Amino acid sequence: MWKRRIACGVLGVGLLAGGTLAGDNTLSIYGSQFIKIGDPGNRDTMAGEVPMYPDVHIGGVDHEFWLASTEVTVGQHFEFVQAYYPIYVKNTGHTLASSEFVGYDIIAAPDEIIIRPSADPGESTQMSWEYAARYINWLHNGKVNEEWAFETGVYDTSTFFQDDDGVWHHQAVRNPDARFFLPTWDEWTKAGYWDPQKNNGKGGYWRYQNSSDTEPVPGLPSEGGERNAGDSPPFPLVVGSYPNVKSPWGMLDMAGGQSELTESAITPDRLNTRIFGGTPYGYDYYGDFDSRDIIAYGNTGSATSLSVGLRLGAASGTHPADLNEDGWVNFFDVSLFIRWFIDHNERADFHLDGVFDADDVRVFLGFVAAQ
Ligand SMILES: [Ca+2]
Ligand SMILES: [Ca+2]
Helix, strand or coil: CCCCCCCCCHHHHHHHCCCCCCCCCEEEECCEEEEEECCCCCCCCCHHHCCCCCCCCCCCCCCCEEEECCCCEHHHHHHHHHHHHHHHHHHHCCCCCCHHHHCCCEEEECCEEEECCCCCCCCECCECHHHHHHHHHHHHCCCCCCHHHHHCCCCCHHHCCECCCCCECCCCCCCCCCCEECCCHHHHHHHHHEECCHHHHCCEECCECCCECCCCCECCHHHCCCEECCCCCCCCCCCCCCCCCECCCCCECCCECCCEEEEEECCCCCCCEEEEECCCCCCCCCCCCCCCCCCCCEEEEECCCCCEECCCEEECCCCCCCCCCCCCCCHHHHHHHHHHHHCCCHHHCCCCCCCCCHHHHHHHHHHHHCC
16 A cells, blocks of 8 residues: 655645654645554553443554544535536436535535535535545545546445345445545544553543543634534634644544544444544533543444544555655656556556556546645
């Protein structure tokens, strides 16, 4: 998969984001800033760290991965809606797009595809798990605007059905070569609560996603608020409005904004029911003993019919088009791709189907353009 090192343009972003080592721990792609979640092999929660749910043991992740520091925005979603709408109409027969596809801040109809005037493109968006899967497939495939690029790659949408016995078949976990994905419940929990420096460097879990055992206060940043939550308007604010309220890894808005989809099903035999984490902006309660932002508090909903927010995960490594791993995407990478392609080197198989054809070129060029 992606190799180490980072796209160059990220340097400034990394420094601005709070002094993380630029280049080594951040990656900018598709308009999202990804942060490396390292410390592979960290342990799960212990009972004392999740007093509400002492039987739950989560947060241990055995691999390194990237996670976006903010949620997917309405503006990012809008580009996907424009691209997928013709296929949506063809496959569903509907010309007025459902909230599962477009969320609540975008309208897609035959005569217009728009962001509602009441919404800011920088706000966090909403979609169902099934459409999040299509969005992620599309990103994985370099934003190629062909049906296969939306329906295959990371999550095979042909599995999105219920059989005659009432059993749902939705793909349980991402494909092994996934470039992007929804974080699992463990990955999301680790990025939000696990602190490798806690307990004198032994590591431990905070109670909340703000590197603290104290619940983040809802309200405007200018009034001491720590969570993107309150009566709308003005909420929700655009993503990243609380740059100083972050997890030990630098994750923003895990509390507030939108609740966030994870890849994980509630149980292996209930594949249509997926876990999502964190409070939405409309949840402005404070001081509940069982706050929905407390560690291990997972909500669940239908992968087919519930629209909530999401935060992108990405495979560890470099920018997908930085083939020579020098931190830049330029002529030398294109040159290398052509050579590999001519030689049928598997690293030029960007469509990941074992065949060398124009689709590999399309996907690669999509990543060249994805700075
Ligand atoms: Ca959130
Ligand atoms: Ca390069």
